[in-house]
Amino acid sequence: xLSPLFNFISNIxxxxxELKELLAQKLEIIEVPKKxxxxxxxxxxxxxxxxxxxxxxxYYMKDGEEVCSRFIDESLMAISVKxxxxxxxxxxxxxxxxxxxxxxxxxxxxELIYKEHDEFNYIARVITEQYFIRSEERQYLLRKQSAExxxxxxxxxxxxxLQRVPLTYIASYxxxxxxxxxxxxxxxxxx
Amino acid sequence: xLSPLFNFISNIxxxxxELKELLAQKLEIIEVPKKxxxxxxxxxxxxxxxxxxxxxxxYYMKDGEEVCSRFIDESLMAISVKxxxxxxxxxxxxxxxxxxxxxxxxxxxxELIYKEHDEFNYIARVITEQYFIRSEERQYLLRKQSAExxxxxxxxxxxxxLQRVPLTYIASYxxxxxxxxxxxxxxxxxx
DNA sequence: CGTTAGTTTGAGAGGACTCAAAGTCTGTGG
DNA sequence: CCACAGACTTTGAGTCCTCTCAAACTAACG
Numbered sequence: 001x002l003s004p005l006f007n008f009i010s011n012i013x014x015x016x017x018e019l020k021e022l023l024a025q026k027l028e029i030i031e032v033p034k035k036x037x038x039x040x041x042x043x044x045x046x047x048x049x050x051x052x053x054x055x056x057x058x059y060y061m062k063d064g065e066e067v068c069s070r071f072i073d074e075s076l077m078a079i080s081v082k083x084x085x086x087x088x089x090x091x092x093x094x095x096x097x098x099x100x101x102x103x104x105x106x107x108x109x110x111e112l113i114y115k116e117h118d119e120f121n122y123i124a125r126v127i128t129e130q131y132f133i134r135s136e137e138r139q140y141l142l143r144k145q146s147a148e149x150x151x152x153x154x155x156x157x158x159x160x161x162l163q164r165v166p167l168t169y170i171a172s173y174x175x176x177x178x179x180x181x182x183x184x185x186x187x188x189x190x191x
Numbered sequence: 192x193l194s195p196l197f198n199f200i201s202n203i204x205x206x207x208x209e210l211k212e213l214l215a216q217k218l219e220i221i222e223v224p225k226k227x228x229x230x231x232x233x234x235x236x237x238x239x240x241x242x243x244x245x246x247x248x249x250y251y252m253k254d255g256e257e258v259c260s261r262f263i264d265e266s267l268m269a270i271s272v273k274x275x276x277x278x279x280x281x282x283x284x285x286x287x288x289x290x291x292x293x294x295x296x297x298x299x300x301x302e303l304i305y306k307e308h309d310e311f312n313y314i315a316r317v318i319t320e321q322y323f324i325r326s327e328e329r330q331y332l333l334r335k336q337s338a339e340x341x342x343x344x345x346x347x348x349x350x351x352x353l354q355r356v357p358l359t360y361i362a363s364y365x366x367x368x369x370x371x372x373x374x375x376x377x378x379x380x381x382x
Numbered sequence: 383c384g385t386t387a388g389t390t391t392g393a394g395a396g397g398a399c400t401c402a403a404a405g406t407c408t409g410t411g412g
Numbered sequence: 413c414c415a416c417a418g419a420c421t422t423t424g425a426g427t428c429c430t431c432t433c434a435a436a437c438t439a440a441c442g
Binding site: 146147176177179180183 | 430432
Binding site: 062067069081082085086114118119121122124125128129130131132133135136137138139142143145175 | 253258260272273276277305309310312313315316319320321322323324326327328329330333334336366
């Protein structure tokens with residue numbers, strides 16, 4: 001179950017068997033049905049959830065509407081960034097869009113591993129850098145000024161999500177109303 | 192010159208004198224006049240620049256226009272994120288907006304330190320997390336849908352930059368034209 | 383086959399944009 | 413110390429894109 005994750009880690013830097021066993025022991029596998037909230041506004045995000053299978057959506061409320069901030073599919077990790085790192089309550093929700101199998105670990109366990117296994121700091125640094133890059137790319141998308149550009153960018157970069165995510169959420173993710181997105185899709189289709 | 196930086200690092204986790212000396216040795220202090228380009232499109236970002244004094248702007252070109260992606264002032268670090276981590280040429284520019292004193296270190300030196308000093312990975316991870324949080328907050332700003340909201344958010348969160356950065360760049364940073372920003376400022380002033 | 387979630391289409395309003403011009407500030411040289 | 417040049421900001425007029433609200437259509441699921 002965890003072998004893709006361990007492969008991913010080993011590709012960054014090979015780790016000792018001891019550390020591997022420790023991780024396997026601390027990572028809890030959970031099965032969660034569709035439409036389940038893993039985190040809600042006002043809570044502190046204390047876990048990293050790694051998606052073994054399924055799809056997650058993160059969002060926050062803005063003037064009574066859900067604003068979609070991120071999708072997390074297989075082998076990606078979900079945290080509410082600010083809440084997790086600052087240990088303060090956040091304003092994000094994490095929800096399953098599909099039935100999911102997740103591997104999760106508590107921040108406290110993670111901190112212990114950081115302290116006891118220096119090698120893991122190297123891994124964590126690189127992973128954090130990778131997610132930082134994603135976050136920057138996301139900004140780039142949001143700054144594409146026209147609605148059409150943003151959707152084309154989404155199509156290019158997340159084609160696999162197009163099939164799995166309802167349009168409402170994609171619209172929200174790229175900062176459009178559902179109606180506008182629908183019109184853009186029509187326009188693109190006729191080309 | 193570097194003591195604020197070392198204080199900052201020690202606050203994350205105290206480091207050995209050996210590491211401190213190594214860093215001091217590898218960090219090069221440079222003095223750069225206003226309006227100097229530290230990085231341009233097509234180049235690979237190989238250095239981290241820490242601002243000792245002064246102010247930097249990062250931007251990229253989009254349809255022949257400069258789009259401002261970030262400001263970096265005292266004690267903050269500048270890299271073109273994707274280019275730096277991937278070692279690929281990027282599309283960002285880094286420019287001094289004021290005369291600057293900078294401390295810089297080459298990525299190769301940094302990698303050596305990562306490999307030889309595991310403790311430094313801990314520091315780097317935490318710093319990366321902090322910048323990751325900023326990046327997420329930036330996204331949050333960009334998703335504020337109205338022009339006025341975005342400007343108010345900027346005022347709240349970067350009041351010190353309001354004095355130092357020309358409006359053109361602020362407008363670009365929050366995704367507006369200069370004219371629109373000017374009108375918003377007028378509107379806000381009359382309240 | 384009915385119910386609900388998801389998507390498309392329509393009409394009208396409004397905010398931000400573009401292009402253009404005028405005004406204001408700042409610093410340098412006479 | 414003034415005057416002028418260049419950088420920066422404000423104002424104006426007109427247009428267009430995206431939004432809102434409303435309703436119809438379609439697909440998925442029990």
